[in-house]
Amino acid sequence: MFQESVSSFLDKKACVSNQKGYKEGLVDMVVRKVGCGSVWCSVCKKRVAYRMHRELEQLDWERARHIVLSYKRVDGEGGERLSGELNYERSVKEKHLNAFIRDLRREMEREGRVLGRGVWVREWHPDGYQHFHVIVETDNGDMIGNRLISKVWRRGFTDERYFKSKQHFQRVIGYVGKNGYFAGEKGHQGELPEWALSRKGGIRRYGYFGKEKDGKVKSYGLEDGSDDHETEKKPKMDRFKDMTYKQRHDACGSLSRVFLLVHQGKAGNDTDDAGDMVDMGEWDIPYNQWKEYSDRYQPRYGLIVSITNMEYIALADRYRLNPESDNLAG
């Protein structure tokens, strides 16, 4: 049934093509990677790195301070040693970061100072423990001071840094925008530790607070009053919902999304105006395999692949997922 509907569509196109002198029987497609969308995926992190950068670049570097908060490996009265996982769970349950921002703000206000908006980023130590980077605006750019910071964060090591110049600030946040973590250590900072890979999502990578927008103070991932603060939202795509991070990352790019290209130029040739895209859904063909087919890349569209109608039909018949949602049927 599916084959018929696509076939008749392509025949129709072929008719139009023939009238306009198109190469007969050739169809152009745009093929895109279906990413897993995880903020911790080494491939998909680009998007979250971009969003983090966008939040960071709004801060006034002259008033911004860079605070690092990490954890003692021993916690509690009895000197209990927590695993990185238990530490994470406890921090989310007890809202450690929330408390830090709230208490620091209060302490500063006591001294007649103001804690402004900020952005936080979660990173990892090689032993599976998290730490936080908090970039926050103050009223005047003066040191907040370790006396105050360590009074408010009693859970471990604290550090306060400043930005020497606009260039320095841009270099630091540029690194975040590119890699998703701050420079200075190794790549493991942005990679989930082993224990976290077996979890089914939910670990938030960054958030912001105190941001003013449309006359309201907005926060994301912090102080928003909801219970899932500091955690990542569940994946939108059903397919990934019940997967662990590891499974999800492994599945990243294993499917592709295919669009038929309906355009004015000749199929099989490059054209500035690539035309309209008709969504043909997800196909069970890894994106990398398409790349072996074609190296034609069109900005704004993606990888362009030209195959014959018959090849298209055969591939669609075999690899296209959920053809029942065919938007060309009927």
Ligand SMILES: [Zn+2]
């Ligand atoms: Zn991914």
